[in-house]
Amino acid sequence: MEDECFECGACCKLFLIDLTKAEYQSKKYKTQFMEFGLISDFDLAQECGANIIEQDTDESCIYLKDGKCSIHKIRPEACREFFCSSKEDRFKGMIELIKKTKNDQKSG
Numbered sequence: 690m691e692d693e694c695f696e697c698g699a700c701c702k703l704f705l706i707d708l709t710k711a712e713y714q715s716k717k718y719k720t721q722f723m724e725f726g727l728i729s730d731f732d733l734a735q736e737c738g739a740n741i742i743e744q745d746t747d748e749s750c751i752y753l754k755d756g757k758c759s760i761h762k763i764r765p766e767a768c769r770e771f772f773c774s775s776k777e778d779r780f781k782g783m784i785e786l787i788k789k790t791k792n793d794q795k796s797g
Contacts, residue, residue: 694772
């Protein structure tokens with residue numbers, strides 16, 4: 690099975706997105722604490738979470754609009770690498786959480 694996105698938006702609601710150094714320094718993405726200015730030392734930015742994409746009031750990614758990614762064509766590397774159908778071990782826990790969340794929503 691080829692990697693595919695189920696376009697459910699669950700990953701955008703459940704996980705924080707850490708930007709890479711290049712993504713953070715590009716200033717293309719709105720990040721947490723951005724109103725206080727960009728931290729030039731990326732290691733320090735990572736330590737305090739300043740390289741994490743800002744969240745909306747419902748704790749989902751601010752770029753999730755009407756259940757879809759509004760920056761899909763320029764989405765961060767972390768978003769491009771993750772797929773609900775992935776068989777990679779590094780995503781196993783995330784996929785299990787998405788399945789659990791979807792099952793809870795169906796039964797609740």
